[in-house]
Amino acid sequence: xxxxxxxxITMVRADIADKLQVDNLHNMIPTxxxxxxxxxxxxxxxxxxxxxxxxxxxxxxxxxGLDEGLESIKTEHAxxxxxxxxxxxxxGSDEPATYQIATNKSLVYERLQLAGLTYFDxxxxxxxxxxxxxxxxxxxxxxxxxxxxxxxxxxxxxxxxTQELLDSPVFQSLPAVQAGNLFPYRTPYAYTxxxxxxxIADIEAGVEAATPVNR
Numbered sequence: 465x466x467x468x469x470x471x472x473i474t475m476v477r478a479d480i481a482d483k484l485q486v487d488n489l490h491n492m493i494p495t496x497x498x499x500x501x502x503x504x505x506x507x508x509x510x511x512x513x514x515x516x517x518x519x520x521x522x523x524x525x526x527x528x529g530l531d532e533g534l535e536s537i538k539t540e541h542a543x544x545x546x547x548x549x550x551x552x553x554x555x556g557s558d559e560p561a562t563y564q565i566a567t568n569k570s571l572v573y574e575r576l577q578l579a580g581l582t583y584f585d586x587x588x589x590x591x592x593x594x595x596x597x598x599x600x601x602x603x604x605x606x607x608x609x610x611x612x613x614x615x616x617x618x619x620x621x622x623x624x625x626t627q628e629l630l631d632s633p634v635f636q637s638l639p640a641v642q643a644g645n646l647f648p649y650r651t652p653y654a655y656t657x658x659x660x661x662x663x664i665a666d667i668e669a670g671v672e673a674a675t676p677v678n679r
Contacts, residue, residue, distance in 0.1 A: 469493065473516055475500050475509060502594045504571050506655050526657055531578060533664045538580025541671045549610030549677030550584035551576060551670075552640075553649060556615070556625030561600050563629045567591035572613070572652055575660070579667045584609040603634045610677040611670060612640045616648035618662065645674045 472489060473496045489495050496516045498509045514523030538545065553566040553576070566572040567587045571594075576583055586605040587596050598605060606612065615626040622630055629635055630646075640646060647670035650662040 465492065471496065471516070473513060474498070475506055475513075477501060502569055503653065503655075504569055504574065504594060507571055510655075530657065530660045530664070533661070534575055534578035534667070535580075537664070537668050537671060538578070541668070542580070544671055544674075544676070545580045547676035548581065548671065548674055550608060551581045551611040551613065552584045552586065552606055552609035553613045553652075554606065554615075554626070554629065555595075555652075556623065556627070556629045557597060558625060559597065562597050563600055563603065564595040564597055565605070567594055567596055570594040572649065572663075575663055576613075576667065579664075579671070581611075581667070581671070600629070600632065600634070603632070603638070606635075606638050606640070609638075609640050610643070611645040611647070611674045612638070613647050613649040613666070613670060615652055616650045616666075618651050618654075620648045620650055620666075622648070643675045645670075647673070 471494050475498045478499055478501075490497070498512050500506055500509060510523060510527065511520060514520045553570070553572045555564050555566075557564050565587050568583070568589070569591055573583055584606075586608055614630060615623050617623060635641065647666060649666050651659045652663070
């Protein structure tokens with residue numbers, strides 16, 4: 465409020481709207497509160513955000529360009545992808561002795577799918593959330609994936625929580641890791657065009673460098 469804005473736009477889960485005092489904010493200043501449930505919804509609500517700012521045509525063009533960038537991987541690397549086998553995305557967890565696998569409710573899953581990759585079957589097909597929380601004792605759930613992408617920062621380095629997972633001997637014994645098919649996936653929780661462009665580059669680099677499953 466000290467900045468004296470003309471408009472406040474926020475994205476908020478319904479279960480924490482009271483905690484963030486969205487209604488009180490609206491009483492003080494014009495507020496647009498876009499409801500979300502999962503991180504995927506943040507991206508889905510961008511057209512609404514753009515409409516509130518009066519730049520919907522620009523935003524739609526930007527979003528379409530990102531989809532085209534992902535889909536171009538599928539067409540330009542069709543032969544390599546056909547032999548690649550299933551892929552998965554993993555990250556560390558803030559809860560001790562656990563790690564996380566992206567589910568079909570995640571943006572990572574959507575982008576891997578748009579790029580033509582086949583996501584592995586080691587996750588619940590009807591998940592509750594965008595990630596499955598798994599005990600490190602069950603790291604072998606990743607054994608059916610021929611390629612693993614992992615959470616990395618903007619420079620391509622594993623995040624601290626994910627580095628702990630990558631360093632574990634049981635993780636290093638996975639077939640994908642042994643084959644050298646372990647690749648960074650940068651800034652999965654940065655909801656910007658720049659972040660998605662990094663991810664497009666990471667997916668394409670992984671496709672180009674990975675050893676096919678049938679070799």
